[in-house]
Amino acid sequence: MSKPTATPSQLTPQFCFNTRVVRDFLRLSRASIDDTISTNLNALLTPSTTSPFDPASTSIRNPSLPSSLTKAPIPHETSKAFISSVLFPSWQSRSSVIAYCTAVATSPDPEDPDLIEREVQNKKDADRVVDERLDPYSARFFPREARTEQLAALLRNENAVESIIRSRTWGIVTDRCEGVGGKWQDALDKWREGEK
Structure with a gap:
């Protein structure tokens, strides 16, 4: 379940102009990671059979965790691995789609x-x-x-939603994870620099 959302393999203007597909991609990505962040973090407390953290270890969720575990801090290394292998790649995937479609929306559309x-x-x-x-x-x-104007309006809304969801998710992550703090923008930028 807790796998990073992959960027669609074929980003084309036709993908962007099909606004339903763009909205569905963003909605499903948010639902699989951000909307279930507490559940994903609780799954990190379940002892893994491998060390360090393996994203596959969270594919089975245990909803009957004792309440003491749901408030327990998540060790730094485990949370760092989750953030860098699941959370940030999903955010980056959504950012890539939004950035690409924004470029399409601001370009001339000779095929309108x-x-x-x-x-x-x-x-x-x-x-x-x-x-x-x-x-x-x-x-x-x-x-x-024009369809470029409609796409631009959709992307402005999605950017605002993305910012709100990331702030909420990051707030939960910083509350639950040891050694994680600061602004999500700074943490994401630092992760992006490390990925280059």
């Missing part, structure tokens, strides 16, 4: 299937005078967004 139709409609609608109070259906005359 609705470009010509939207431009013609926008020219017609620009001459029309619309009073929203008198015509409740007037929204049909407002210019439609």
Whole structure:
């Protein structure tokens, strides 16, 4: 269960423009690591048959841990291994997808299937005078967004969600793990430098 989320093998503009797939990838990644962080950390307290930490040791969860173990601090080496082999790679995977799709959203989109139709409609609608109070259906005359604009809006929201989730997750990790502290941004940047 506690395996880092892998970046999709084929990051293409088509992947990004399928916003449902992008949202599902981010949602599933968050659900498997961040939303279950307490359970993942509790699994670290279960004695492993190998030393040092092996991510596979958390694939079987023990929900009936005594309450004394759920508050016990997790040893530094175990938590460090979990953070560097599961948590940060998952975060990096999501960051890579968001960064790639942000680049796609800020680039010109010559393959936009609705470009010509939207431009013609926008020219017609620009001459029309619309009073929203008198015509409740007037929204049909407002210019439609390009798919790059829709993608950019989605990614702004996902960036905000990502920041909130990482802060919450890091707060739980720093509470439970020995020798882990500071800001998650600093810890992630330090891990990224070590990965290069």
